[in-house]
Each structure stands twice: as structure tokens, then as C-alpha cells.
Amino acid sequence: MLDRKCLITGYLHQNLKEKRRFTVKLLRSFGMGKSSFESRIITEIDYFKSKLIQEATSSAGYDPKHIIENAVSNITCGILFGKRYEYDDPEFKRFLTILYTNLEHSSQAGALTFMPFMRFIPGSNWKRILKNVDIFLNEFIKFEFEEHANTLDVSKPRDFIDEFLKAQLELQSGDENVDAFDDESATHIVADLVLAGTETTATTLKWALLYLALNPEIQAKVHQELDSVTGRGQLPTLKDQPKLVYCEAVMMEVTRIRPAVPLGVVHGTTNDTIYEGYFIPKGTTVVPNIWAVLHDEITWPESEEFRPERFIDDKGTLIKYEELIPFSIGRRSCLGEQLARMEMYLFFTHLLHHFQFTLPTDELKPSTHPHVGATLTPRPYELIITKRT
Template sequence: MEILSALTVLDVRSLLLGVAVFLVVFRFLRRPRNLPPGPWGWPFLGNLPQLTWYGGELHENISKLTARYGKVVSVNLAGISMVVLHGHDTVKEAFSRQELSERPPAYMTQKVAPGRGFLSSSGESWIEIRRFTMAVLKKLGVGKSAFEQNIVTEAEMFIEEVQSHGGKAFDPKHAMSNAVSNIICTVVFGRRFQYTDPAFEQLLKVVHEFVLQVGAGSVFEFSPVFNKLTMLPFVRTYVACLRSTFDHINLLMKEHSKEKSADHQEDLLDIFLSEKKIKEQHGVENAALRPENLKHIVRDVFGAGSETTATTLLWGMLYMMAYPEVQVRVQKELDDVTGRNRLPRIADKPELPYTEAVLCEIHRLETIVPLSVPHASTEDTTIAGYNIPKGTTIMANIWHNHFDPLVWEEPEKFRPERFLDGENKFRPREELMPFGSGRRSCLGEQLAKMELFVFFTYLLHHFTIKKPDHVPAVSCEGKYGIMWVPLKFDICATVRE
């Protein structure tokens, strides 16, 4: 019996050793030659455990790999063979190339809501959808000086809301999201909503839920493994958030099709339906105008022009509380240019170099999308001398680029002066890329920059932002969902004389 028991233990050990050897040999033989280097991973899970389960944020942990593997690193996240790019030169060169401008399959989203927007589409469909969306935004004046009044209207409403608290502590997040989201509502639905409108409140709720609660689920959107494991809690949460978002967008679109108010203006939905009708009459097929794509385009426009902007402005408030001396200098610059009797305008921007430098430094320190939106290769190609097989998922570690000590002196410190030259004039730096780079850079960049400038200058022109007395210290800690967002915080806003 003892001999049989010993043989059984030996057989089990031999079996385990054989499986381990097989996996190693299989991986070695299966792995194409000259791929970018990277760490070995677990079967099925890949590098998921060491990159996400042992502390630290995903973008930080991947960044640490560059010390051993260089600027181009291969990782595997639960079946996603991914190449992560580091260094602004590497990212700029790679993302300017057509063969690296596709999107990987969005498995979960397509199950919930088939269709494509300009964020998720690829190839000719992407070209047509992006061209259509840009034409609509141009027609509606988005990004142009004429659109400034739409932003000013909401900025003034925001200022009134802040002033209503009488200098007492309050959480500015809801008011900021209301204001910025309403700007996009004028583009998409042709009207602004009252902040107490139930439909508007529900829209903000589902969007916030999606941004804050999905967590790592957004990474596994592109995983051929995890999209099938719907019993996992974070996958269920992600799918529920997706479904809720699209259900509410569909509801608002149906409401839009009903009788419109007298003050209704032409909007994205009107132009979509009008263009679709014209194309159908002429028998012309256009990928952008397929009915299933409209809800995706609407979601993408909100994502590109509201949540990222509102989040950046919230970070701006935090930094003004944490660095009152910077706030004082911005206010002095504003007063020198505009005086106390008029509000800043976008035309004043060239005369406000320090203010613009502060906004850039906030972009750098609190990179809203640390790992960019995934790209995919359409053919076998190379990056930095390494082979990149067709279909590889490619991401840019924007956070790494914004904290690279070889580029930014003392990168952990808040120093707006790094965006000024020797004469204190604004100095743009190509290493800063909060809106991405290349062919798939953010379509809403110009709108976002206008919104950021108007809201930030209006806020500091009217108020001094202070830390509430009950808060021991200002915390600039964040939380990573789809975006890097600040933890809940309160401010006190006292009216300036």
C-alpha cells in the first residue's frame, strides 16, 4: 500500500510537472518571434494578477515594467494580447499610422446595444461616422467663437448655483456636471434642461454610474474570455451600467421625436434623421446613418464633451484649494486683463498665459484617461523594431508620459511654470497629450478647451475657493473607473470684492 501511495504521489507530481512544461513549451512555440518584451503570465489570466490584484493602479504598474522591458511592453490581460506604448515620441509616431488606427472588438457593448459610434468604429465605417459627426458639430458652431454664448449661459447658471451656498461648504460635483452636460444637450437635443428635470437628472445619474462604478470592467470589454463570464460581479455591474445608459438615451431620443417646443433649435438628432432620409431617397448607403449607430454617436458625444470636462474642472477646484498662492496669481492675472467689471472671454486667452499654464498642469498631473482608448493593428507591422501581429490591441500609457522624469523636472510637483517660457509667455509642450494623439485623437478637443477656459476663469473671477474648516487637509487622491476621478470633496466659495 505504501508503495502504491508513493507511486500515486509521484504520478501526480509528474503530471503537474508535465502540464507546466507543456504550457511553457506551448507558449514559446506559439509566441511569434520578435514581439515586444514583457513579463510571463498565468495561464488564462495572463499578467492580470501582478498588474491589478497586488496593489497600485494598472497604469502605474505597467509603467514600472519599462525599467526592465523598455518603452514598448507586451502584457496579457485575461486573453487580451496587448502592447503598451511609453514615451510621447513612440505614441505620436505609432498613432499617426493608418494600420494602427482601428479599434478592438467591444464584445460586451455589442451584446447590449449593437451599433457603432465614432469611438468604437473602424475602417470605412469610422471614417464616415467621424466625418458625419464633425460636419454636424461644425454646422452647429461647436468649437467656434459663436458657440461661446452656449457655454457662457451654463457657466452663469453654475456661478448662481455656487453663490446660492453663501460661502458654506458644499459638494460641487452635481452642479458642475449639470452645467457641462447641458451644453452637450443643446448640441444633441436642441435645448437645455432645467436642472430639476427628471429626465435630465436620470441622464446624469446613469452616466455617472457608468463612469464611476464599472471599474476594471471597461478593460475586459475587449477580452474574449471575460465577456463570457457574466456571473462575475464586476462584469454584471459593467453590463448593467451599459444597458441603463443606452436605455435612457433611447428614451430621450423617443421624447425628442415628439412635438418640439417653440424655442427648439436644430440639433444632432435632427440632422441625422434629415441626412438619413435624403440618402435613402437617393439610394446611397452611409455607415454613419444606420439607425443602430445613432445611440452610440449620442453616447460618444456626451463622453467626449461632458464627463471628461466636468472631471477636469473638479480637479481644478481641488488644486486651487490645495495651492492658494496659485489661485491668487490666476485671479490677479484675470483682474489685470478684464478688470472687475467684466467677465473673461475666450478672446482674452492670449493675454492669460499663467491661467492657461495652470490648466495644462492640471491636465498633466491628473491625466483623466491614463491608458488612452485602445487601438488595434489592421495588419502585421512593426513598432520600434518589434513585430506587431494583425489584431493586436495597442494602448498608450499617457500617465507614464506625463510623469516621465526625463521630460518633466520633478514630475510629482504642481508647477504651472513649466508651461511658461523665460518671458512668462505660454509655452505649449507636445509631450502633453490629454486628448490623445494622431488619427484617433479626441473629436471634442476644441469644445472641451473652450468649456474648461470659460468655467475655470468665471469661477475664479467670481470666487475664492477655500478648504472647508472641517476638512483637515486637501486630498488629491483619485479613483479609477473609466476615467481618473477625484474622491468626493467639499469646497467653500467666497465672493470676491
């Protein structure tokens, strides 16, 4: 006879839609995608700017990679774990390094989907990926679950994990209407949220700073618009977003020219279908090619040229192309899209309000050719950070 845990696990694996719905509901309960979450993001941005101000005192180049990743991750960690991590925290830096190392080695993941035997080929990095996953799950995510379980007060859930634990207890008490998760599912879902809530936004911001440093005339236009809309003495808010047309165009162009995720999540057809004259049988693995959509020369002439103006019409109004799909589309689109867009806007406008980013004069210009892994990340680069007056 199957035990209760097996029954729960089997039930949950058959109800992925319910899992997604439950996860989105919890995220929204903690403010994800709501304007009320703006203050949380700005609080982290203030920590971030303080660190950059320290670096701005040096004339040497500075690689912003780690603090961008840490700052963005802290937004998600605040929702999930109820806390943030200092930028010099060695353990958190270690976990972020593990996360990004796996993304780098996961460029083979697509091939493994079609040819699983490749994991046994020397040099596939498969064992290292699995080892890193084990470290991340057991030493970071499961540790947080254990810490929360020891201090849980079901009447006052503090964060996302507390809500998970509360739901598990309700399910165990016999409430069949509660959509909770078994321990393994919960751990993997939270790990996925840490990854999704860190990588894409952080990578987009790294690309944004690089392209602005490479194109000072575009950066100057961003500074000019911010100064004219908000002034030097006032920080941008979400209410200013409709008026910051050029800033929005720049961010749209960043997500187009270097989408963080060039290939969408692997899908499978549920029925036989015909598309554009091609017969696709049920059970076919389908990989959405987001890169191809965002670099189609018909929609985006000279697609490798960084031109924010392509998103602004003759009247100065923002053009919203339905082909701009960096977060994918449909029912399987990124569930954190609203939060990511809010983060990107606030981080971008606050950073450009405070700083000017230039390249070291004694070094070669960094390449915009991406490093290809599970995501497209910029190759290492350094910036000169100057505080604006």
C-alpha cells in the same frame, strides 16, 4: 436575401471614417469649436454661477460635483437635443449618476478586452454595467429620438438629432451619397457624445478647483492675472486667452498631472510593424499609456508636484510641449477636443473671476490620489465658496 437595413448597417460598419467625418461635420454646423459658440457656453456658465452664489451664502462646505457635471453636460445636450436640464431635475440627475457609476465600474474594461471570460466572474459588475447601459440608451437617448421624430420638420433642423433623422430619411429615399446611420448606430453615437462631452471636461474642472483650493498661492496668482488683464468689471473672453498666460498654464498642468483619461482608446495594428526594435504583428491590441507620457520624469521633473510654472519660460511666454497629449493624438484623437478646451477655459476663468475656493478648516485636506475607473476622478471633497468683490 439581406434586407435594406442589414445592407445599410453593414455598409456603415465598414465606413467608420465616414461616420466620424459626418459626426464632426454636424457638430461644427452647430458651432462646436467655433468662437461663435462662446455665447452658448457663457449662458450656461451664468446659470452655474447663480447656483454657486446661492451656495456661497453658507459657511458649510459644498460638494460641486453634480452641478459641474450637469452644467458641462448641458453644453453638449444643447447641441444634441436642443435643450438644457435644470440642476435639480431628478431624472437627469439619475441619468448622470448612471453614467458616472458605469465609468467607475469600467476600470475592468481594459482587462476584459484581453480576457473576456472575466465578465462571468462574480463581482465583475458586468451585469450591472449592461443594465445601466440599457437604461441610459432606452430611457434617455432613444426617448429623445422618439420625441424628435414626432416633431421633426426636415426644413428646419433644430439640433444634432434632427440632422440624423433628416439624413436617414434622405437615405431611405434612395440618395446613395448621403452618409446616414441606422437607428442602433445613431443611438450609440449620440450616447458616446453625451459621455465624451460631459466626463472629461467636468472631471478636469473638478481637479482644477481641488488643486487651487489646496494651493491658495497659485489661486491668488490666477486672481491677480485675471484682475490685471480683464479687470473686476469685465468678464474674460476668448480674445483674452493669449494674455492669460498663467491661467492657461494652470489648466495645462491640471490636464497633465491628472488626465481625465489615463489610457487612450484601444487600438489595433492594421499591418505588421516594427517599433523601437519590437516586432508587432498585424491585429495586435494596442492601448496608449497617456498617463506614462504625462508623468515621465525626464520631461516633467517631480511629476507629482503641481507646478504651472513648468509651462512658462523666462520671458513669460507659454511653453507648448508636444508631450502634453491629454486628448490623445493622431486620427483617433478626441473629436470634441476643440469644444472641451473652449469650455475648460471659459468655465475656469469665469469661476475664478467671480469666486475664491477654499477648504473647510475643520476637515482633513482632501487627497489628490485619484479614484481609478475608466477615467481618473477626484475623491469626494467639499469647498467653501466665497464671492469676490
